[in-house]
Amino acid sequence: MQKSLFAALFLGAATVAFPALAEDIAIALHVEPGHEMFQVGERLKKNIEEKSEGRFTVTLLGTEVGGERDHLEGASSGEYQIALGGSMPMTLYAPKYAGADLPFVFDASADAKKVYEGEMGEQLRQAVRETGNLELVGLSIRNPRNLTSKNPVKTPDDIQGVRMRVPEIAPWVQIWTEIGALPSPIAWPEVYTALQTGVIDMQENPVDYIWSGKLFEVQSYVAKTQHVYSFFHWLMNEDFYQGLSEEDRTMLQESIDEAIGWGDELVTGNEAKLYEQLQEKGMQVVEPDVAAFRAKAAPAIRKIADGFAPEVRDYVLSKLN
Secondary structure, eight states: OHHHHHHHHHHHHHTOOOOOOOEEEEEEOOSOTTSHHHHHHHHHHHHHHHHTTTSEEEEEEOGGGOOHHHHHHHHHHTSSSEEEEOSHHHHHHOGGGTTTTOTTTOSSHHHHHGGGSHHHHHHHHHHHHHHHSEEEEEEEEOOOEEEEESSOOOSGGGGTTOEEEEOSOHHHHHHHHHHTOEEEEOOGGGHHHHHHHTSOSEEEEEHHHHHHTTGGGTOOEEEOOOOOOOEEEEEEEHHHHHHSOHHHHHHHHHHHHHHHHHHHHHHHHHHHHHHHHHHHTTOEEEOOOHHHHHHHHHHHHHHHHTTSOHHHHHHHHHTOO
């Protein structure tokens, strides 16, 4: 009697359904917590955890685990499931299609975005899959990039021989060298200190980076060169992406799309306010001769475009004056 009772209890316990452990998604964001894209990351975390009803949990990682390149390489290897990339992913993983981010080519985000659309865009995505083991799952709009400096910059003459930080993007180094600066690739987390100590004298970034990075403490001027209209790239580890069920893939994509749409409104709505805040902190806004910068950059742009896929090359060259 006791034996049969024990067996019944054992079999009953074996049929108890224990809740499955939630799968964690690590998202690496190479921006400060106050940055708009970190807020988009927070929105994405909320979306995923709510839409999956707890089947996925999300951990947000910032600059404490490295800069942009570290995050991209981590996502490529599977250390992180999702990474935010700036302009670096295209030159690393799809260099023949990296035309959207070239300085002094486009006048608006809509023009730059065409590189990601249609057949050209699908070829770009395939290159990122094959080279980076990454799936491009979304683009977030960025404010245009501008120069900041200790002295006012109005023409290319004002940057001749000046030490200038640029990201670790070879075509950008080539273009700014052509214009006359002395470009120095430095990871974003080190830029403030490099400016503070005089390792570099100027840098270039969108207004949101200038604000969130507190560059107003170590720079006096913002020159509205608006030389790059580009995007943040949301990239997912390809092995993780392919291992998802169709239902989860759809859920994650919907979560990403909603967060991006929310973020795009935030970014475009904040731009004017950020300039005002920088001026309140003592920075002066300069309207430079952008046409003069474009003319100086054109020879380098033409050389770089020769290395692009034919359709990207032709599109970039069509935008040069």
